[in-house]
Amino acid sequence: MEPLRVLELYSGIGGMHHALKESCVPAQVVAAIDVNTVANEVYEYNFPHTLLLAKTIEGITLEEFDKLSFNMILMSPPCQPFTRIGLQGDMTDPRTNSFLYILDILPRLQKLPKYILLENVKGFEVSSTRDLLIQTMENCGFQYQEFLLSPTSLGIPNARLRYFLVAKRQSEPLPFQAPGQVLMEFPKIQSEYPQKYAIDTKQKSEEKEIQPNICFDGSTQCSGKDTVLFKLETAEEIERKRQQDNDIxxxxxxxxxxxxxxxxxxxxxxxxxxxxxxxxxxxxxxxxxxxxxxxxxxxxxxxxxxxxxxxxxxxxxxxxxxxxxxxxxxxxxxxxxxxxxxxxxxxxxxxxxxxxxxxxxxxxxxxxxxRLLGNSLNVHVVSKLIKMLCE
Structure with a gap:
């Protein structure tokens, strides 16, 4: 198998590159692109032999992209326009501009890539930017699947729920494809329990998050039916944490x-x-x-x-x-x-x-x-998705 020529966009500290190496898929990163100078120093420190372009994505012309002759794109666009604690500006947020530029340039490439993997924050799946991404994937002839995945599903004791899209240029559907659904687990588990691990994108449903009853005086009783046992935690929340700690x-x-x-x-x-x-x-x-x-x-x-x-x-x-x-x-x-x-x-x-x-x-x-780690991704989750996409 000819090694894949991979373009790494929004490369940060190299999480995608590490995931690619871990996946053992034969590949070479032909270029990494990021404007963050501190992140680029870390990237160069870990991957001194990779071409790193310290420039804006909008500053790269169609001809320059064509010259890189890549057949896979790995990318993690800015998440601030979609995060639930931000303003959720979506397409109106200037930080989305570079990604909109990618979606505009993609159909005009001399040779479309065979594979695409994108990571973003939970909330992206209900954005207008995501709708434009899906429209672009379909217009370019990609088969694709969306996921909301956390490292806990791989046995890692860290909650980091993120949106992922994997796409492949082929006529037949991907073996794990579930049209119109965002899968909440890796496909093997999803196929066994399809109802439990999928949400319908049409419903734009939100993951329920337990919010504690807040009680600032340190007392054990708060307004509402729940009792705060200690700290700002309801009995329900403490039980959830107990169950997580007992999950071997x-x-x-x-x-x-x-x-x-x-x-x-x-x-x-x-x-x-x-x-x-x-x-x-x-x-x-x-x-x-x-x-x-x-x-x-x-x-x-x-x-x-x-x-x-x-x-x-x-x-x-x-x-x-x-x-x-x-x-x-x-x-x-x-x-x-x-x-x-x-x-x-x-x-x-x-x-x-x-x-x-x-x-x-x-x-x-x-x-x-x-700061750099907080902006990065889980390498094991991405590695598994790359393997799944390329097999």
Whole structure:
């Protein structure tokens, strides 16, 4: 088999390239393109022999694309226009322009690629940009399938639900194709339980997310029918976490943690402990879950990723139940007993499936590492999709 000539768009720190290597599909990345200078430094550090174009995609002409003579595109366009915490500007967001340019230029290429794989945030599947993507795929003669997948389905203890599209230029449908549906699992499982793992795109249905009843006074009762046992968690939410930790098909976090490193720079500062105590998603090394790490991890607390409790003999429930009756200084002392720390960049990279040889240049700061990883993707999920698409 002739090696595939792969064009990597929005290459970032090289998550797609690592996934391609892991898939073992014979391939060569003929060019990677990204405008982020810090991400490009990391990419070059890990792939010094790959042609990296530090320019905007709109700045590349049709002729220049044709000269690259690629037959596969891997891409992860900006997700900000579609994320649920953003403005959801969709096509009106200027950050969508480069992707709209790709969709415009694709049908005009001298030779259409055989394969396309795209990753984006959950929410993309209900956007007008997605509708234009699908229309372009159909007009160009691609067979395609959409997915919403999380690494937990591969036994990785990290929730990172993302949209994926795989497309192949051929006349017959893909063996796993389910027209009009976004599959919620990899096809093998989907074929066994089609109703459980698919949603109809026509219904534009949203994944249910459990929202805790918020109670800022530290009391155990809140408005509504649920009782908050400790922290800002309902009984329902605690049960969900308990079930996740008992799911032996998922690995424990301890398999992804670093040994023998100085943890002092990763401990949460006392001010953060006090201010955000009720909002933290706290996990232990034996847990089989963690929340999605975002680009704000390490700088912001709420909703940016889990923190790790490093003392095994301290009962978190007891600490939290004691807080309402303690003065401020003693609250900090009590919370400090948990020895809560951030995950290190290497640990997050492990959870995202980056190989041991992946690294950051020395001049990249801790904050930049978190930001770049938060913008990246899960290598194992993409690798499996590439294998599936090319087999």
């Amino acid at each position: 098909s998922v690995q424990m976090l301890k398999d992804f943690l670093e040994d023998d490193i100085d943890m002092n720079q990763y401990f949460l500062p006392p001010k953060s402990l006090l201010r955000y105590a009720l909002l933290l998603d706290i996990v232990r090394p034996t847990c089989r879950r963690s929340t999605c790490f975002t680009k704000g991890y390490g700088s912001y607390i709420e909703g940016t990723g889990s923190v790790l409790q490093t003392t095994e003999d301290v009962q978190i429930e007891n600490i939290y139940k004691s807080l309402p009756n303690l003065p401020q200084e003693e609250k900090i002392t009590a919370l400090s007993m948990l020895k809560l720390r951030y995950f290190t960049p290497r640990e997050i990279a492990n959870l995202l499936g980056f190989p041991p040889e992946f690294g950051f240049p020395e001049k990249i700061t801790l904050k930049q590492c978190y």
